[in-house]
Amino acid sequence: MIFLQPKSGNRYDITIKDLFADGTEDLINYFSDIRATVVNDLKIEFPQVETRFSDLVVEAMSEQGPLAIHLEFQSHNDREMPYRMLRYALEIHKTYRLPVYQVVIYLGQREMNMAGQLHYRLGTENMLDYRYRLVDLGKLNYEELRNTPYQQLRSLLPLVDREKRNRDKEKFLRQCVEDIIASNLDQEAKKTALFRAEIFAGLIYDKQTIDAVFQEVEKMLGIEESAGYQRIFEKGMKKGMEEGRKEGREESLVDITIRLLIKKFRKLPKEYVVRIKEQDTYVLQQLIDNIFDINELSELDDYLH
CATH class of the missing domain: 3.40.1350 (Trna Endonuclease; Chain: A, domain 1)
Structure with missing residues (x-):
């Protein structure tokens, strides 16, 4: 898997x-x-x-x-x-x-x-x-996948046409994003497709290229507010929490919390990383449970000792 x-x-x-x-x-x-x-x-x-x-x-x-x-x-x-x-x-x-x-x-x-x-x-x-x-x-040919009637599969565009994607890199990835936005999918489905495309892009492209292409799109369309994003995000979070409980390691919850906050805010200042590592299991679970209600880094102060 x-x-x-x-x-x-x-x-x-x-x-x-x-x-x-x-x-x-x-x-x-x-x-x-x-x-x-x-x-x-x-x-x-x-x-x-x-x-x-x-x-x-x-x-x-x-x-x-x-x-x-x-x-x-x-x-x-x-x-x-x-x-x-x-x-x-x-x-x-x-x-x-x-x-x-x-x-x-x-x-x-x-x-x-x-x-x-x-x-x-x-x-x-x-x-x-x-x-x-x-x-x-x-x-696979880029145009073939782009023109398929199964438009949700456009999220796989970053992975096709190996020669072209290796040659054009950021330009190619931008074209993928533009073609998803131009699809006949409704707004919510476009957000989900773009989120999937960003994840798949992580298999091929470096972080700098992905950030350059997707950061503006995420803000413009509010991808992180989409139902598809939250469903997948929460599933990954739940899986991590279950593994942490199974292994009986509080360190797992620390790692999960830090990773989720980095995903949400792109950066997590070192001072917050240090403070999170000092928290007990109850506080860590509170942070994870309320991740979608925390909109500013400063709001972490309401949870941390």
């Missing part, structure tokens, strides 16, 4: 599933070679594979009948990918007794270099012919 930790300062853990909770069907119909209607999410753990949870598994209906669709998002080349995907497919099929359609969507900065199949034949009865779909976002 990919946990996105962009260079722009969005350091909390976010999964692709979180980002596209309202656009799973768009992802499937754009990146697969079948047309399907999502029925419901499938919950599954993989106790004997490297990553215990796959990125996205749903039950769907297609022209071929009911099936499970598994989308796996990969940010780096992994020569073991075919073995991982085969184990995922077997576990999903064993659990739900559904045929499994799989897609690996590669989001990495470098050229994709992974196999999409396992094949051998021994004698007349022993053989393996296993395949899955591989998509390298960096090879």
Whole structure:
């Protein structure tokens, strides 16, 4: 499972599933070679594979009948990918007794270099012919994705057209933002798409470039006030808090609090960092619970000892 930790300062853990909770069907119909209607999410753990949870598994209906669709998002080349995907497919099929359609969507900065199949034949009865779909976002044509009817997927624009994005850098990223703003999405959906685009940009671009492109847009459109932003932000916050409680470490809450405040205010003066590290669990949880009500750094003084 990919946990996105962009260079722009969005350091909390976010999964692709979180980002596209309202656009799973768009992802499937754009990146697969079948047309399907999502029925419901499938919950599954993989106790004997490297990553215990796959990125996205749903039950769907297609022209071929009911099936499970598994989308796996990969940010780096992994020569073991075919073995991982085969184990995922077997576990999903064993659990739900559904045929499994799989897609690996590669989001990495470098050229994709992974196999999409396992094949051998021994004698007349022993053989393996296993395949899955591989998509390298960096090879997708920019105009093709920009013009797709699935306009929410414009948030992936910063990851396409590897040669052009590497050549034009900031100019390319600005074009991505402009094309999202010019889309037919309503204002709230545009805010969510721009927030997602900023997160995905963190996989490719440096912090300075991302800040140069997105800071003005965030202020102009009020991205941090959008429902999509808050839902994802709060989910990452909740996940971090749960992990902190599980590990029994107060340091985890300190780290979460600092990261959230840096995300909200871009900078956190050293004096506040020092003071936050001195707070007890109750104060830290109060800060986290009220993060959206704190609008000025000076308001932290109301919470800190």
